[in-house]
Amino acid sequence: MADAPSLSIHLNDPADDDAFHAWHGVFAAASSHDRGPDAPVWPEPELSAELRTQRSSSTTEIYLVHGAAEADSAIGAITLTMPLSDNLHRVDLGLYVEPGSRRRGVGSAMLEFVRSRTRELDRRVIASEVFRPYRDEKAGEGSADAEITVPGIAFAEHHGFTSAIGDLRSECQLPLDPALVRTIADEARPFHEGYVFHSWSGDVPEAFVEQWALMEGLIETDAPTGDRDVEPEVTSAEDIREQEAIFVRQGRTSFAAIAVDSTGEIAAYTQLVHSSVEAMVYQWGTLVRDQHRGHRLGAAVKAAAAHQFLQAGLDARAIITYNAEENEHMLAINQRFGFRPVERIEEVELNLDASG
Structure with missing residues (x-):
């Protein structure tokens, strides 16, 4: 050796x-x-x-x-x-x-x-990510995925990391079709009567920042987590404002939308982040609270944020998003907007107490 x-x-x-x-x-x-x-x-x-x-x-x-x-x-x-x-x-x-x-x-x-x-x-837990090419199993390419030797995955397995959850990176080529965005919003509208929608560009309005922080904390565990050794995040309004200050230094612009129920609670949220340096858009967190699912709020807030982005007229090549492979519902919504998977990501973890 x-x-x-x-x-x-x-x-x-x-x-x-x-x-x-x-x-x-x-x-x-x-x-x-x-x-x-x-x-x-x-x-x-x-x-x-x-x-x-x-x-x-x-x-x-x-x-x-x-x-x-x-x-x-x-x-x-x-x-x-x-x-x-x-x-x-x-x-x-x-x-x-x-x-x-x-x-x-x-x-x-x-x-x-x-x-x-x-x-x-x-x-005690070291968490990381490794990447592999995407192969469409439905197109008969599933066996090819197993034949590819991916150095990062081999390295992780050799050193005792275990797979916690698999993700997909998907891309939606731009420009978006405004008619498609309107159609998705119109299709969802009959299912969410009683909810009020708000959308904006830039910082989260002060009236919503505390609840927005709550949603940001919940997404870590309310979205599929697989076998990740993770607990809910504690996110504050201060954390949100710190991230927004970073956006300014990065030349990034946020486009966001929320659905609010009759009590004034945020039921669903989503965020698009445009990078002027990369000429790229990132679909950040989207979450619908458990008790509010079944009303097509995910599609509705995504359409509202997309409309805000379209109104800004910013240049970008594509929208990039990451979803757990098991999150079939969100993947289906994204496909409706035109997203297609291009890469697999393996979230891996090493538990030092278990590995010695």
């Missing part, structure tokens, strides 16, 4: 732009190599604002990895994100190895560092 490589792993100073630039270089090279040229890879300005901003509800550590000779280019990059208000047993891991430095034990040595750091933080 080959000896573990000698690595130099340094915590980035949040104020060090050069260090983050080097980190992003490894992240981008690894992500494009693993997922292909069409996969969304966050540009440096956007990811910098996301990862280097101190938040109330979480903290992120960014590490840059060199070989024994630190003067050489970086060969690895790590992010560890730790929730501070809930899920105190978890660490969310991003681990990236520069493609030319693989199959030398670099990733394994980096993961050993992550294990040690997770123990230091008194946490």
Whole structure:
């Protein structure tokens, strides 16, 4: 067995732009190599604002990895994100190895560092994601999926990670057809009499921000969770305002819609986020509360947010969304808008108490 490589792993100073630039270089090279040229890879300005901003509800550590000779280019990059208000047993891991430095034990040595750091933080679950090409089983391509060797999945399995839930990345090519959006809204309307809809662009109105925060916290566990070792999030209005401030620095614009019941409670919500840097739109959370399902509120709020986006006239190539493969109802709504799956994501977890 080959000896573990000698690595130099340094915590980035949040104020060090050069260090983050080097980190992003490894992240981008690894992500494009693993997922292909069409996969969304966050540009440096956007990811910098996301990862280097101190938040109330979480903290992120960014590490840059060199070989024994630190003067050489970086060969690895790590992010560890730790929730501070809930899920105190978890660490969310991003681990990236520069493609030319693989199959030398670099990733394994980096993961050993992550294990040690997770123990230091008194946490027990390391959560991450691995990606595989999408194969349409209904089109007779299901067997091909099993034949593909996916390095990230093989690495995770080798080191004791288990699959927690499978997701699909789907894309809807733009521009949206306004007539289709109106049709979807019209089809849903007879089913949700008694609900009032609100939609907007930009920040969440003050009148709704507390309830919006509640919805943001619930989506982590009210949506399908598979076998993830996760608890409901504690999200506050302060968290929402912090995220909105990050949007400003990223050049992003939010388009949102809610359905409110007769008591004034938010029954359903959704959010689209436009990136001016990427010319891309991301479909963020959509949730219908359990007691309000069956009224086609999911389709209705999605149509309302889509209408807000269309009114803005912003340029974008596609809308990207992620859904659990088992969430057939939401996948069906998305397909109605024109979304098609393009990638599979495996959410994996390593329980250090179980693995030793």
